[in-house]
Amino acid sequence: MGDNSGSKVSYFLEESIKQITLPERFTFPFYYEPHPLTRIAAAELQHYLETQTDLEHNFGLDANQDGTAIGKMFGVLVVRCTEGKLGYLSAFSGKLAGSNDHPEFVPPVFDMLAENSFFLKEVEIINSINIQVNELASDESYQRLSQDIEKLFDESRQEIIAFRKQLKDNKDSRKKLRERLKSSLDQQEYIIAEAQLVKQSLYDKHQLKTLTDKWERLLEEMRARLAQFEANIEALKNDRKERSAALQQQLFDQYVFLNKDGKSKSLHEIFSVTPFGKPPSAAGECAIPKLLQFAFVNGYEPIAMGEFWWGAAPKSEIRKHKHFYPACTGKCKPILEHMLEGMPVDENPLLNAPKKDSRLEIIYEDESLVVVNKPSGLRSVPGVNVRDSVYASLKDILGDTEPLIVHRLDMDTSGLMVVAKTKEAHKHIQRQFLKRTVSKRYTALLSKVIDQSEGEIDLPLSADLFNRPRQLVCFTSGKKSVTKWKVVKRYESMTRVDFWPLTGRTHQLRMHSAHELGLNAPIVGDDLYGTASERMYLHAAHIEFIHPEKKEKVRFEAEVGF
Template sequence: MRNNTLNRITYFSDKSVNDIPLPERFTFPFYYEPHPLTKIAAAELQDYLESQTDLDHNFGLVSNQEGIVIGKMFGVLVVQDMKGKLGYLTAFSGKLAGSNDHPRFVPPVFDMLVENSFFLKEQEVISAINTQLEKIEADENYRRLKLDFEQLSVQSLKEISAFKKQLKSNKNNRKKLREEQKNNMGHSEYAQFEAYLIKHSLHDKHQLNVLTNQWAQLLEETQVQLVQVEASIEALKDERKQRSAALQKQLFEQYVFLNKEGKSKSLQEIFSVTAFGKPPAGAGECATPKLLQFAFANGYKPLAMAEFWWGESPKSEIRKHKQFYPACTGKCKPILGHMLEGMLVDENPFLQNPAENCRLEVVYEDECLVLVNKPAGLRSVPGIDIQDSVYIRLKYAWKNIEPLIIHRLDMGTSGLLIVAKTPEVHKHIQRQFLQRTVSKRYTALLSKILDQEEGEVKLPLRTDLYNRPRQLVCFEHGKNSITKWKVVERNEGIIKIHFWPLTGRTHQLRMHSAHELGLNAPIVGDDLYGTPSERLYLHAAQIEFVHPKTKERISFEVVENF
């Protein structure tokens, strides 16, 4: 292979690709099987990464290497040059070894780290503001003022509260004296006595006002000094916020993306019409947009793309070394929507209905509810592009009854699903789910042998906001998620396993299977967290709950067909 450093293209040897037909359409970036040409390109890039010595980057693959471990997504783009010669471009997401630009890879769409760039200059200003803030907040006088104000506030409340308590006691004593002396004194004598009590009452109120004012004055004097310092802090924070927003906007305007027709759009334009309203952090820094940008700008014809992970698996998401992954949806989908405009692209598989000819089997039905055996590939509820679902099929079959979906199964998961016929039944069974009294057992095939026979996985999960519907392991903001498991069969590198989810989080079983802190063995056919196959081998085999009418605990089981 020959790499043209100037144009960043590596040409295939004719011998290696002569028998491989060119793709008829460009890769659909969000769900694909890598084309043979991209596999060759990726293998060559991986050989380079394994042998390179120039990159001072810790991917976590070499023990005791210095630096923070940061795995990376790498991308390859198979292209034809203007003479029709076949080659490929390579890119990485984000920065590599602290730099945006390396000779082997295409450059960034915009290099914010170039010497004397507006970005670096403004970052210096913002950094100086941060230094000022740190200095002020660490100042001993400021800290003492804060502490004094807090202590004085507490002390003032305590003293005023104690004095009010004493005044209340004084008032009760005066009331008692009035009652005692009312019938023992003459009219004139009692009037003098009452005036004496009123004088004491006014004296108490005066003393309370004096105490309150004294504390107010003392607190105000301390607060005035504190406010002066905090006003400086707030002014610096406001300046930092305004400068950061202006810098971000200026930066977004510098990221301008081309498409086949030569039309350009900035990040700001692209994301202004999305739900985000503005570009998320890191948008435009992923591998595929970089590759397409370089191809369009230099007259190369894009034929196919692929992205793979290189390095140690991250702690939050599912990423395996050397495994191919689709482009992300949150950051890349809007950008690629513009960049691929006018190109012939593989069909979007998400617009196809794999369960179109599958029958929905009714396992049990009465006047309250129905249990169905959902086939793999059928949605539980209608999607944005495909309406066919358990809900739609039951609605069509029942005519005058509204199906009320109580829980859901992933589109790829087969098995038992309960649907209520009335709001009361829906509420009754839903409460059982919330109280975790519904018992569920799933069966799955795992792609890797486990050493243990049974166990429990506890990994908190949350949605990956920029790559839906994927989930993340997050110990800070994730929801508690617990799964019990037991191996039931072992067979030539694949094991059959039973799962008992004790919580019901999105993709819980798939994440707990695939994540390295879980079983580290993706479910066979898991196209999000593992490797695609003809189906996701996950089946909701058994469910047990209390019938809303008979109050009896009932159980149903449907054996998986794998």
């Protein structure tokens, strides 16, 4: 990997690429098979990463290296330079070794870490505010005052409770005395005695009010002193919040992205028309926007792109070392829609209609329901731009009967789906799914040999909001997700397993297979969490539930086709 002209371009050796045909269109960033030129560029960049010694960054590949292990997404952009030669640019997402400035990689769209930048100056002020907030919050007088108030409040509560008990005892004694006096005194004498008892009652109430007022005054004085501390802390926090918001807005305005026609848009302009309303954190720092920006600024023609992961995976995501991944949808899609405007781009492969021989097989039908064997590659329900689906097929087959989808399978998962034909049947079967009384068994082919023979995986899952439809493992806000599994057969480099999902989360089996805390073996052909193939080898083979009309258990099997 080298830079011939100081332009950040690494040129291909003509001999190594003379047999490679250039793509007619630029890569569709969100679902792609890397072009051969992209693979060559990525291999050269990976060789550099394996042999370099100047990046003080712990990717998590060396157990003896100091520092927190942080894997990184790297990108390559194949370009045609102004003199017609083919080369490629390299970039990383975010920062590398705490810096944006590395000679082998293109610079960021805006370098917030540049010396004396407004960002660093403002961050220094915000950090000083943080120090002041922490100093005030840990001030000995403030801490002692907080503790004294808490202690005083406990003392006041205990004394008032004890005094109230005494008053209740006094009241009970007066009640008993009244009963005795009624029987031993005449009416005039009783009236005089009752007046004395009333005075005692009023005196007790006065004493209680005096006691509560005394404690309230003491507490109020101390709370007023505490309030001054808290007001100072709150003022600093408000100042910090306002400065952070202003700094963020200033950053949004500095990140300005070009397209091939030289039209520019800031982050704020790009995201103002999205559901987010404003840019998410770190938007514009991903590799592909950096690469396209550098190409457009320097007059290079983008030919093809690719991004791969390098290093240890984050704890929450599925990321495999050296694997290619699409651009993220939440942060990159709005930016790339602007940057790629007017460029011929590959069509989204997901919008292609399924193969003609992928017919929907009905394996059971009665007045209440239909059970189908869904082929891999067919959606359960129509997409925004794709009608082909189990729903659409059944709609055509059933005519006037509306198919009511009870549950779904991922597009690339084959196997059994139950579809209701009446509202009553839909409600009855859906209730069984909600109560988790439906028994399902899946069969999958995993991408490596599994040593254990069986087990249970419990990894909570949540949606990756900035990279749908991917899921994350999240132990704080994720939904409980449990899968039982058992090895069926081991092959030389793969394992066939049966899965019993005890919960029904999105991508549950795919995540539990691929994640390092699960089986750490992606399902063969899983293009989201592993490596794409002709299909994903996951099949819903068995389902068992109570028939809504017959009220008896029914079972269905669909032979595994792999």
